Amino acid sequence: MKIKFTLTLLLFLIFSLNHELFAQVAYSKIPIDRLESAYEKYKESAITDRRFKHADLQPLIQKHSDEFKIENLGESVEGKSVTSMSWGNGQTKVMLWSQMHGNESTATMSLFDLFNFLEGKNDGHDELRDLLKNQINLKFIPMINPDGADAFKRRNALDIDLNRDAISQISPEAVILKKARDDFEPEFGFNLHDQQIYYNVANTPKQATISLLAPAYNYETEINEVRGRAMQTIAGMNELLQELIPGQVGKYDDAFEPRAFGDNIQKWGTSTILIESGGYLGDPEKQYIRKINFMIILNALHQIATKGYEQYTTEQYFAIPDNGFQLMDLIINEMQVKVNEKWFPLDLAIRRRESENASGYFMSGLVEDVGDMQVFFGFETLDATGLQYTEGKVCPTAFESADKISGAEAMDLLRQGFLGVKVKNGEARAVHGLPILVLKTTEKYAGGWTTGSVPNFFLAKEGALKYAVINGYLIDLENPKKQEFRNRVY
Structure with a gap:
């Protein structure tokens, strides 16, 4: 009996030690130089500026057909395809969607850089890539509003702001996005946008190059487990951003918008993270901000794969300064x-x-x-x-x-x-x-x-x-x- 108790205690101690060591590895941040080298190696050379069209992306999507599951989700008002790209076979589902507003294309560029990275091999990043592949299941929708993208305007061909069509779903693109979320049921979601270059970190002359938000799911802006996870993940993203663009990160207003996709997807049970790409001095085509998007999204996916977000707090999220428009x-x-x-x-x-x-x-x-x-x-x-x-x-x-x-x-x-x-x-x-x-x-x-x-x-x-x-x-x-x-x- 004593031997059995001693063996059980020994196994418990070994398990606890291994768990602690695993946690230390899991929570370690990816060094900035590794993120930068990954971006430089895998930047999609076919995209060089903000203005590209739906047709420009189709061959770039198809070139990933061996490693990604590519699915046509439906068509826009003008009959253009809306495509999803899926990768990974882990338990935790993550959905990322971009260009809901047609002229907000910064994150779309970074997604194609990320697609190249996820297909890489034998480059010093295999351990990270294998971790992501085994722990998370990714679904990307790189261009929700192809009609708006072709005209490089915010709204779709019905002149509807898709981010105000989550409930009525008048637009076919809104129906597509809602169905994709409901069918996939992601635990995490990334809502990728651009904001005007005139946003600043409130009461400072610094541009809000990146603004972040865990959208509210009700008028009271309460925090439940779903929204809390999004806040913790954002706190980890901000830690990296302060090394890249110190003092140039803002927190978007969290007033509840009952028609918006981000607010409702949070309400429907997906921890939703809004990334807004603003301006950066000397970067009119947002190529540096594209790089920042790549780095913080990859870093966030690593946090999710390892549950590294758990080391951050909602207090750290609320410590991010508010956006201004000054x-x-x-x-x-x-x-x-x-x-x-x-x-x-x-x-x-x-x-x-x-x-x-x-x-x-x-x-x-x-x-x-x-x-x-x-x-x-x-x-x-x-x-x-x-x-x-x-x-x-x-x-x-x-x-x-x-x-x-x-x-x-x-x-x-x-x-x-x-x-x-x-x-x-x-x-x-x-x-x-x-x-x-x-x-x-x-x-x-x-x-x-x-x-x-x-x-x-x-x-x-x-x-x-x-x-x-x-x-x-x-x-x-x-x-x-x-x-x-x-x-x-x-």
Whole structure:
């Protein structure tokens, strides 16, 4: 009896020691250099920018048909396929879906990098890959809204925001996503989006390059086991993000939206993690943010496979700063404007938004607000003390086309007081890269400093022109810097 008790105790101690050792291995984070090397090796070279179409992805999906189970889930409003890709044979099910909004494509790029990684072998990552394959079962839907993606717009072909169609399911794409979740019944879900570049970490000038959220499942924003797991996983993701982009991670507002997929999928029992890709200075095509997505998603999958998220707390989740919406492209401080023959100093806050047309995308500048702008932060800020708002003129000589005007000629015209030039040929709304207004349809240009105006004007000191503001771009007439313009012909 004593021998039996001693043997049982010994087996218990061995099991406990092995369990402790396993836990230590399971909870160890993947080193950043390993994540970076995996990304560099497996980055999908066929995708180089944010604007790609449904047809571009089809051969990239099919090339993974040997390792992934590929399934056509249905069709969009315009008849384009919505495809899922499945990998792994573990017990824990995880579903990831991207591009519910057609112009939010950053995470889609990173998913194709991840597909390449999961198919790799003999590269130093086999242990991680085998762990994922044996512990989790992955279902990816890389493009939920192909019609919106082809037009590079948020909504689908019915002009419906799919993220507000989880309950009524008017759209076929919403029906597809709901059925995929119900049939698969994932324990974890990743809802992958992009947010505007003007989101910041609240009350700081830092962009919220990545924002995270464990969506609420009711108006009371209560925390149950399902939502708590999502919060713990996000806390682990944030730990990695603070090494990659310190101070540039925000927490999205968790007010319950009863029509949204993220909120309802959380409600339906899937621990749901929202990733919103914002902006990063010098990364207009979001290629660095693509890399960050790859790293944090792979890291999160490792957490799920090992239950490593259990070492994190909901308190760590709530410690992530909130998102703000305080960033502007350009802030001009103390600009003098003349009203009723009196000069007044005021601040201008300007944003430039992307729009699409047949020639590509162009920027549309707008004065967002006027007055005291001290609560905002600018990607670019000008102290305009002593500078006066000055209107410009249109050059009386018409040019053949925008292609016939050089950047140097455009700068000379600006220095002469001409904000705009007329062209005889060329399509209205065609995109050009000149630092001047190109007018096809009128001899006048829209411009002003009041809220809602298109910001086209000069800043002068004692009558001498110092700066031009063209479509919200600031141009130093004495010391112009190299910058890319995406203006359109008016």
